[in-house]
Amino acid sequence: MLFWQILIDGFAISALYALGATGFTLIFGVSGVLNLSHGAIMVGAAVAAWAAAGELGVGPYTGALIGVLAGLVLAFATYFIAVRPIQLSKAIAESEKEIFILTATLLWGIIIQEAIAYLFTNNAKTVLPIVEGVTTVFGVRTPRNEYFTAVICWVAIGLLWFLVNRTRRGKAVMAASMNPRGVTLLGIELSSIYLTVWAIYGLLAGVAGILLGMFLGVSSYSVGPLTASAFSIVVLGGLGSVSGSLIAAYVVGYLETGTAYLISPAYRTIPALLLLVVVMYLRPQGLFGRR
Amino acid sequence: MPSFVTSRLFWIAVLTVIVALVLPTYVSGYVLGLLTVAYYTAVFAMSWDLLFGFAGEVNFGPTFLIGVGAYTAGILDAHYSPGLSIWLCIAAGALAAVVGGVVLALPALRVSGPYFGLTTLVAVLMLQNFIVVAAGLTGGEIGLAVPDVISIDAKTNYWIALGFMLVSGAILFGLSRSAIGLILQASGQDKIQAGALGFNVTKHKLAAFVVSAFFSGLAGALMVFYMGTASVSTFVDVGVGVQIIIAAVLGGRRTVIGAAIGAIFLIGMGELLRPLGELATLIVSVIALVVILFFPDGFLGIIRGGAKA
Numbered sequence: 296m297l298f299w300q301i302l303i304d305g306f307a308i309s310a311l312y313a314l315g316a317t318g319f320t321l322i323f324g325v326s327g328v329l330n331l332s333h334g335a336i337m338v339g340a341a342v343a344a345w346a347a348a349g350e351l352g353v354g355p356y357t358g359a360l361i362g363v364l365a366g367l368v369l370a371f372a373t374y375f376i377a378v379r380p381i382q383l384s385k386a387i388a389e390s391e392k393e394i395f396i397l398t399a400t401l402l403w404g405i406i407i408q409e410a411i412a413y414l415f416t417n418n419a420k421t422v423l424p425i426v427e428g429v430t431t432v433f434g435v436r437t438p439r440n441e442y443f444t445a446v447i448c449w450v451a452i453g454l455l456w457f458l459v460n461r462t463r464r465g466k467a468v469m470a471a472s473m474n475p476r477g478v479t480l481l482g483i484e485l486s487s488i489y490l491t492v493w494a495i496y497g498l499l500a501g502v503a504g505i506l507l508g509m510f511l512g513v514s515s516y517s518v519g520p521l522t523a524s525a526f527s528i529v530v531l532g533g534l535g536s537v538s539g540s541l542i543a544a545y546v547v548g549y550l551e552t553g554t555a556y557l558i559s560p561a562y563r564t565i566p567a568l569l570l571l572v573v574v575m576y577l578r579p580q581g582l583f584g585r586r
Numbered sequence: 587m588p589s590f591v592t593s594r595l596f597w598i599a600v601l602t603v604i605v606a607l608v609l610p611t612y613v614s615g616y617v618l619g620l621l622t623v624a625y626y627t628a629v630f631a632m633s634w635d636l637l638f639g640f641a642g643e644v645n646f647g648p649t650f651l652i653g654v655g656a657y658t659a660g661i662l663d664a665h666y667s668p669g670l671s672i673w674l675c676i677a678a679g680a681l682a683a684v685v686g687g688v689v690l691a692l693p694a695l696r697v698s699g700p701y702f703g704l705t706t707l708v709a710v711l712m713l714q715n716f717i718v719v720a721a722g723l724t725g726g727e728i729g730l731a732v733p734d735v736i737s738i739d740a741k742t743n744y745w746i747a748l749g750f751m752l753v754s755g756a757i758l759f760g761l762s763r764s765a766i767g768l769i770l771q772a773s774g775q776d777k778i779q780a781g782a783l784g785f786n787v788t789k790h791k792l793a794a795f796v797v798s799a800f801f802s803g804l805a806g807a808l809m810v811f812y813m814g815t816a817s818v819s820t821f822v823d824v825g826v827g828v829q830i831i832i833a834a835v836l837g838g839r840r841t842v843i844g845a846a847i848g849a850i851f852l853i854g855m856g857e858l859l860r861p862l863g864e865l866a867t868l869i870v871s872v873i874a875l876v877v878i879l880f881f882p883d884g885f886l887g888i889i890r891g892g893a894k895a
Binding site: 329376377380381384386387390391393394395397398399401402403405406409410412413519523526527530534561562564565568569571572575576579580 | 638644693696697699700701703704705707708711712715718719775824825828831832835864865867868871872874875878879882883
């Protein structure tokens, strides 16, 4: 009973973590950017969906669509406001661009977070679920929405896989993550690849944010923990390795769920943090890092 | 040119110190209290700048060192209150932070860049979890009440904070301009080449961590006995660390003094904009973002740019 409970709950939460972390790692892999406004973008998408579905009353489907659009818009805004100007800047030395992008995206995330708090208050918001009701599998009563979350996450990840491996544009993105100069020599504009990646990222973060909003609810306080968990999953799996992030997401998701059920919810995040420290000492490039 | 810049900096510093010295005669106790916190935060930011600006270590966890210092001092005082002088508690806090600095330095010698940044972030989260879980010892999420304070007089507290900031600022600034600071800067920019020139990179980086930890912990411990309480949200939270980093980058990294200016500016602006409520943080963040995007060298960079023109 408890075993199935952990298995099912862990699966859903891990799928959500995986989806959130995939976009994050893709951007790092292609352009070397660690986007610390990640959590804010997810929450922004969720709040947009919540406001559209609840306050304007457009229904859950249109609401979710508006949320995804918000994720896309926020991702592009992040790129053009906090990332691109620094990449192009001549006043900042190449070696320092990394810390500047970190600081700028961090500030940008705070700006989004505060704007949300100002416009929609700090209260926790639960997005209207698209699928309602509960279902019993292996004697565990689970909201249907939880299965829906897991399915959508894996469909989105599957679509991403298809895009990257089977389409021309996706292959160009993959090539850019391996060797940016080589792609330029083949006559592909790097800046257009970056735009593609940020668009993919915005869609993924938007979907992940809305699902999170339906599943657990979001508030402007979730911004920091969301960014931190994506960051640690991505580092655990190996920066830039998408399959590594997927596996790491499941490791972290199950560790957290298992701890919460078997020991105490208060200790939820501790084993995952300990694992992260151990991995950093023994294998700094992460479990599946390429370095 | 560099001598001119330093002299200009020097005069600005002298002017600021004079203003800070005559201030208590003219302003209210409330403003003094605010400045007291700002001065301690300035020390946090300067310590961070030594690690990042000079040693090139992206430390996302300045609050790990601050929190260790603050909580060690606070817990000692809360448990052995009348028997143990608060100055001993403060010294113990600074010492504990130095130990924390060495612990933090170990991964830094192995991993670099974003990987080290994450390690420091994890250190903060672990400390935060520990404080919440060990609520019996640390006061948990509610915070730890400390029976003793340095003084209840706003002016005395102000003088202690100001003196402490000036002394630690002078030491950190002097260190950054010394041969050690140059070696640190070299190893931060190119570790291998600095090593090839015969400098012991490991030893210098370790020293930078120890010094940074010492001042962070000392400032944290002093601030506990100013506030009379230690809580996660004032000493450990990632948000506090973020503010310190923003202060240092905003004022101008690799300058030490800039970090102090940035910290005082951030706290002052936060207070000035307080009537705007929720919008205050938003506006401060926008200002910080604009400065970072358009004036990457921060406030001191703007002043220096004006000097060159």
